[in-house]
Amino acid sequence: MKYVRVWDLPLRVFHWLLAVAVATAMLTGQIGGNLMVWHGRLGILIAGLIGFRLAWGLVGSTHSRFSSFVRGPAAIAAYLRGSWHGLGHNPLGALSVLGLLTVLGLQASGGLFANDDIAFQGPLYGLVSKDTSDWMTGLHRKGFWLVLALVALHIAAIVFYTRVKGEKLVGTMLSGQKEVADHRSAEAPTGGGAIALLFALAVGLASAWVASGAWMPAPPPAEPAAAPAW
Template identity: 55%
Template structure:
């Protein structure tokens, strides 16, 4: 039987994050005038991840972190073939948390980074030049880990597909096939929860944008004489 697993907000988050990450990588490679889009996409990623963290608490059943957190017991059950959940399996859960953590680090570190030429993150002025340079170095070096983790994620999708398990389809339409005893009503994730999550995401984007930082007035020009 078909059962609803992934709610619409979670599915939209997933695909918007994919698009924003691809755009952020492409814009940094293009450089030049595209760097302004790199910053905008970075802020969008912060908003999306903030939404996901909130939705992991107030969202519907299978979107909540507590429903799929990879505890040792769940992981051992999965390795022994005794795990039969509908949401993320323990291995997939590890991938979810790793991706959220890495994307989050990249997005937040980019707020304080600079390229020594023309680009400075929106919160660059809140830290010293040396600290900004250190953060910029970490931001660039961590990019390789992002490629590795995303590559492993895509490889896992392909392997599961070859084994007859579809992961992409359910993330598009939200439904999975399950035995009757596995089905359970999906709870939570209503309009109030959605509004709360969106407000948190909006507040985090506002903070990350740095528009609240007062720019000091320019120093008075020295007299010509």
């Protein structure tokens, strides 16, 4: 057996930051109250992280690129037959990645327009009507359960691959190194250099900036109250 580098550092940092951000956002959203301020900030962070991952999926190193692991039905069938071999995400894992990114992206986007009818309004609340915001708030609340189900499924898959197939997925995502049989080809990943990283970071920061609503004009100041006539 030997170890080969599979996951680059930017991808690993993204993965663990997203895991912490999603878990904390779910917790603060359920508790509510004053923690809704942090819930909103975490939503902006998640939007930025997803923007980074989409860009890194285009310009990152070999196994981080979508083109290296997003396959069609034939690859999924081959994997289920046990005839698929690869170093990065397997075809089912690719579906999990795409599903999580899509659902988290939609969930974070919906939260940007949401409100709680008390004190919290998403940073982009002013772009839609109150009725639209209420509708998106309802979807955002229901989406919590979908996110929870996907996270639980993701964790269950990790446990299965660790306990049944002996693949140390958590250790691999921490170190970036994967243990493979000596006879398997293991070319070093290519791409994902400094320029690519700067590009992906720029996309991530731009995504967070748009999500924050910082580009929106400031609301007009409130009119001063009329002096009492006495």
